[in-house]
Amino acid sequence: MAEIKDPENTIIVELKDGNVVIELLADVAPLHAERMKELARGGEYDNVAFHRVIDGFMAQTGDVANGDMEDGFNLRMAGTGGSSLPDLPAEFSKLPHDRGTLGAARSANPNSANSQFFINFKDNHFLNGQYTVYGRVIEGMEHVDAITKGEPPANPDRMISVKVAADA
Numbered sequence: 001m002a003e004i005k006d007p008e009n010t011i012i013v014e015l016k017d018g019n020v021v022i023e024l025l026a027d028v029a030p031l032h033a034e035r036m037k038e039l040a041r042g043g044e045y046d047n048v049a050f051h052r053v054i055d056g057f058m059a060q061t062g063d064v065a066n067g068d069m070e071d072g073f074n075l076r077m078a079g080t081g082g083s084s085l086p087d088l089p090a091e092f093s094k095l096p097h098d099r100g101t102l103g104a105a106r107s108a109n110p111n112s113a114n115s116q117f118f119i120n121f122k123d124n125h126f127l128n129g130q131y132t133v134y135g136r137v138i139e140g141m142e143h144v145d146a147i148t149k150g151e152p153p154a155n156p157d158r159m160i161s162v163k164v165a166a167d168a
Helices: 030-041 072-077 141-145
Strands: 010-015 018-024 052-054 058-061 101-104 117-120 133-139 161-164
Touching: 010 030, 018 030, 018 141, 030 133, 030 161, 117 133, 133 141
Parallel strands: none
Antiparallel strands: 010 018, 010 161, 018 133, 052 058, 058 117, 101 117, 101 133
16 A cells, blocks of 8 residues: 555545545645545545546546436536536646646636546646646556546446545
């Protein structure tokens, strides 16, 4: 198990193949880190699908409005929703979008991030300065790599549970 330095700012995502441990960068993007913890503590990320998974690019999830439904319609709508909470302002930093970093998904408006996020499969430096980086995978990246690909995948993988390490 990865050494968890700050349980309050560590997220454990249970996937079908094992756990992914994410260190939140609360010092870099405090609003995004707080939002992820709030939604995790409310159980809102549990059973949410990875609705957009592009091989060699990234895996996107976190549509708590549309990504937890079993029927195909809601899965097709996944990516268009957020949470009941207000959108977040961008918290851009000099941190690069390296393999394993967590980025805030958003619409064309830089201040529209809400609940959705993506995990980079590789260094995606063309995203630098355009999307908020607010976490990084410190264990379990092999489980991220194994997420079923597609836009949306025919049988998408889901986040079985998402917990703050301090609560686990």
